[in-house]
Amino acid sequence: MQPDERPWASSYAPGVPLDIEVPEESLVDLLEASAERFADHTALDFFGATTSYAELADQVARAAEGLRRLGVIAGDRVALVLPNCPQHVVAFYAALRLGAVVVEHNPLYTEEEMTFQLGDHRPTVVVAWDKVAPMVRRIVEPLGARTVLAVSLPAALPRLKRLALRLPVARAAATRAAMTGPAPGIPRWEKLLRHPAIDPAHPRPTSADVALLQYTGGTTGRPKAAVLTHRNLRANAAQGRAWMPGLVDGGEVVYAVLPLFHAYGLTLCLTFSMSIGATLVLMPRFDVDQVLETMSRRPATFLPAVPPVYERLAVAARDRGVALSSIRYAISGAMSLPPDVAALWESVAGGLLVEGYGMTETSPVALGNPAGDSRRIGSIGVPFPSTEVRVVDRHDPSQDVPTGHEGELLLRGPQVFAGYWERPAETAEVVLADGWIRTGDVVVMSEDGFFTIVDRIKELIITGGFNVYPSEVEHALRELPGIVDAAVVGLASEHGDEEVVAVVVLAAGHELDEDAIRSGCREHVAAYKVPRRVYAVDALPVSMIGKVLRRQVRDELLARLAGSSPAT
Amino acid sequence: MFAEARLSDGSRALIWDLLPGDREAVREGFEKLSEETRFHRFLAAVPHLTETMLDHLVDEIDGVDHVALALVVVDAAGNGVPAGVARMIRYSDERDAADVAVTVIDEFQRRGVATALLGELMRRRPAGVTRLVTTVTADNAASLAMLRRLGPTVAEPAGPNRLDVVVELPDHGPDDPESDVVAAAGTDPEHPSAAGDEIL
Numbered sequence: 164m165q166p167d168e169r170p171w172a173s174s175y176a177p178g179v180p181l182d183i184e185v186p187e188e189s190l191v192d193l194l195e196a197s198a199e200r201f202a203d204h205t206a207l208d209f210f211g212a213t214t215s216y217a218e219l220a221d222q223v224a225r226a227a228e229g230l231r232r233l234g235v236i237a238g239d240r241v242a243l244v245l246p247n248c249p250q251h252v253v254a255f256y257a258a259l260r261l262g263a264v265v266v267e268h269n270p271l272y273t274e275e276e277m278t279f280q281l282g283d284h285r286p287t288v289v290v291a292w293d294k295v296a297p298m299v300r301r302i303v304e305p306l307g308a309r310t311v312l313a314v315s316l317p318a319a320l321p322r323l324k325r326l327a328l329r330l331p332v333a334r335a336a337a338t339r340a341a342m343t344g345p346a347p348g349i350p351r352w353e354k355l356l357r358h359p360a361i362d363p364a365h366p367r368p369t370s371a372d373v374a375l376l377q378y379t380g381g382t383t384g385r386p387k388a389a390v391l392t393h394r395n396l397r398a399n400a401a402q403g404r405a406w407m408p409g410l411v412d413g414g415e416v417v418y419a420v421l422p423l424f425h426a427y428g429l430t431l432c433l434t435f436s437m438s439i440g441a442t443l444v445l446m447p448r449f450d451v452d453q454v455l456e457t458m459s460r461r462p463a464t465f466l467p468a469v470p471p472v473y474e475r476l477a478v479a480a481r482d483r484g485v486a487l488s489s490i491r492y493a494i495s496g497a498m499s500l501p502p503d504v505a506a507l508w509e510s511v512a513g514g515l516l517v518e519g520y521g522m523t524e525t526s527p528v529a530l531g532n533p534a535g536d537s538r539r540i541g542s543i544g545v546p547f548p549s550t551e552v553r554v555v556d557r558h559d560p561s562q563d564v565p566t567g568h569e570g571e572l573l574l575r576g577p578q579v580f581a582g583y584w585e586r587p588a589e590t591a592e593v594v595l596a597d598g599w600i601r602t603g604d605v606v607v608m609s610e611d612g613f614f615t616i617v618d619r620i621k622e623l624i625i626t627g628g629f630n631v632y633p634s635e636v637e638h639a640l641r642e643l644p645g646i647v648d649a650a651v652v653g654l655a656s657e658h659g660d661e662e663v664v665a666v667v668v669l670a671a672g673h674e675l676d677e678d679a680i681r682s683g684c685r686e687h688v689a690a691y692k693v694p695r696r697v698y699a700v701d702a703l704p705v706s707m708i709g710k711v712l713r714r715q716v717r718d719e720l721l722a723r724l725a726g727s728s729p730a731t
Numbered sequence: 732m733f734a735e736a737r738l739s740d741g742s743r744a745l746i747w748d749l750l751p752g753d754r755e756a757v758r759e760g761f762e763k764l765s766e767e768t769r770f771h772r773f774l775a776a777v778p779h780l781t782e783t784m785l786d787h788l789v790d791e792i793d794g795v796d797h798v799a800l801a802l803v804v805v806d807a808a809g810n811g812v813p814a815g816v817a818r819m820i821r822y823s824d825e826r827d828a829a830d831v832a833v834t835v836i837d838e839f840q841r842r843g844v845a846t847a848l849l850g851e852l853m854r855r856r857p858a859g860v861t862r863l864v865t866t867v868t869a870d871n872a873a874s875l876a877m878l879r880r881l882g883p884t885v886a887e888p889a890g891p892n893r894l895d896v897v898v899e900l901p902d903h904g905p906d907d908p909e910s911d912v913v914a915a916a917g918t919d920p921e922h923p924s925a926a927g928d929e930i931l
Contacts, residue, residue: 383766
């Protein structure tokens with residue numbers, strides 16, 4: 164697309180280029196460049212324990228040597244099953260240094276979910292939070308994985324905090340139990356750092372090599388892994404940098420409240436932040452008190468998050484009189500940003516809250532609102548630099564629709580992935596000729612190039628920024644005793660979020676027990692996928708041929724909730 | 732009473748009516764389907780067929796308003812191996828319209844099984860049916876293509892990843908050999924179905 168075909172060009176914030184030159188370097192080069200440029204600058208802050216860029220690069224080099232001695236070679240998968248912690252950053256770059264492929268996993272996944280994903284990519288080494296390391300070892304030993312390494316969060320804490328966790332008081336014991344667990348017989352990650360640094364002559368990855376497998380849900384219930392190269396991820400970090408010319412290299416403080424195992428948190432925190440020499444303040448989970456406490460110690464300047472986080476933070480800061488004015492950039496993604504949340508945040512913090520758009524398959528950011536006055540509430544913004552877009556007929560992607568008409572959004576650019584891991588059929592459904600990919604989102608482009616999502620083609624529920632595929636939850640429900648049939652739908656909840664809601668058909672003689680259903684479901688799927696509400700019906704609406712009519716399920720449920728239909 | 736068919740890989744197949752005695756075979760066949768195939772068939776994650784579903788899918792076949800056919804591939808030793816099922820059910824409130832479903836066990840997909848079944852189903856369709864009205868997943872392009880080859884087709888979005896599809900069938904009656912539009916399109920081994928075998 165030529166510059167004159169990009170109607171959004173005039174809406175770009177001052178100084179933002181229409182195109183960028185993608186650095187032809189790997190993510191390893193990215194980190195080493197920052198380590199050279201900002202050697203003494205604090206790279207990581209974990210509850211006050213700091214790691215400089217030079218120390219980070221040194222730890223990465225040692226861990227890479229440790230992984231090499233464990234037999235990891237280029238192309239091997241190294242699975243990370245970790246919350247946000249310094250070891251996560253080190254393990255990520257150490258695996259990449261060897262040319263290995265990082266695979267991120269949510270440590271709160273159930274054994275069933277983890278078994279599928281680990282079996283799908285067959286890792287050589289797994290670096291796992293010690294609380295889940297025994298489960299991970301149980302899964303991967305039969306798969307032939309060489310080693311599971313256990314990571315202790317307390318090991319990364321400042322010494323005093325670590326000692327405090329050992330105090331014989333209930334609160335210390337509870338905190339300790341939340342942070343760490345026994346992993347008998349599993350080698351500790353920290354031992355890897357005792358190795359010398361890897362030989363600088365050891366082969367390095369190139370920008371074309373695969374860096375990451377990132378799992379994303381599937382319509383039929385089984386997740387698939389998006390294959391992202393160093394170039395994809397490096398490009399997205401560079402696009403982000405170009406988007407915000409006002410950022411100060413070496414001068415930003417980024418709060419990592421988003422999980423690093425999620426595509427959004429990974430790019431904003433693990434690669435983009437490292438590329439600008441920022442200080443990354445790592446938080447294992449979003450805790451309002453911890454964030455506000457940290458604001459007084461090391462104020463954030465940049466906060467990537469999801470709307471519920473901004474809302475809770477703004478309310479708490481306002482109530483307690485904590486200033487958020489240091490946060491110059493607040494980038495919201497993973498779900499739509501409700502206007503009232505944007506207004507609340509901006510009234511409390513003073514800075515702008517702007518919405519971006521992306522998907523795992525685009526590393527992830529593809530569109531964003533300009534970080535300036537031209538940002539438009541309710542819109543996902545305009546295409547990032549070097550990102551091409553088309554709006555096409557939702558049934559025939561070869562046909563572009565006129566400006567102002569609804570159509571499926573197609574994307575192409577250096578951040579766009581090449582396909583799914585070992586899934587040619589699913590890749591073919593998404594990746595079109597000439598590198599265009601289908602987003603599954605129906606949009607309208609305005610005359611001046613701003614995009615608004617108006618519909619979703621994918622069967623997807625977005626809750627708290629996480630994607631939930633109904634089939635996966637339905638599968639779990641149908642396996643529970645007393646449930647004959649189940650359908651899962653997303654219902655709008657507060658502030659633009661969606662709620663996972665189940666409609667079930669009970670076997671004869673069974674009563675609806677929501678708690679039992681939820682706890683049964685929790686054994687199969689992660690907590691955020693578990694239905695918040697469960698309703699019983701006599702039968703699901705099915706077509707004559709037996710197909711479940713999910714839209715009708717949703718319509719009937721909405722009618723029932725509105726009181727226009729008697730409850731069963 | 733069966734029809735013979737030749738699949739796109741040249742293998743022989745027999746198609747005959749599904750009967751109440753086939754209940755266990757249907758149950759077992761379903762267990763062999765991949766999650767994706769099950770999903771495309773029922774538009775939901777269905778781990779197993781329930782007794783209620785089997786009642787409907789097997790016991791309620793009447794050969795008049797509810798026609799169901801099974802295809803068996805004949806192997807080199809002359810043994811029959813079940814490969815797929817196709818069915819058509821007339822709408823009670825719209826006598827000229829019917830819903831349709833074709834299911835092929837994964838290991839037999841892309842060999843023309845669905846095309847052969849659908850061709851026979853068109854010949855055996857309930858008298859007076861001139862339209863197919865069904866719902867498919869929007870990402871199931873091959874199935875949509877197969878439906879389109881049956882006649883003029885309209886597809887409308889019906890919620891996330893769903894399309895409501897209406898196909899106007901050719902004017903001639905089901906007993907007319909010229910109505911064999913699907914067989915003509917796909918069972919010739921020299922011209923295997925472009926749509927392959929997908930699930931409706």
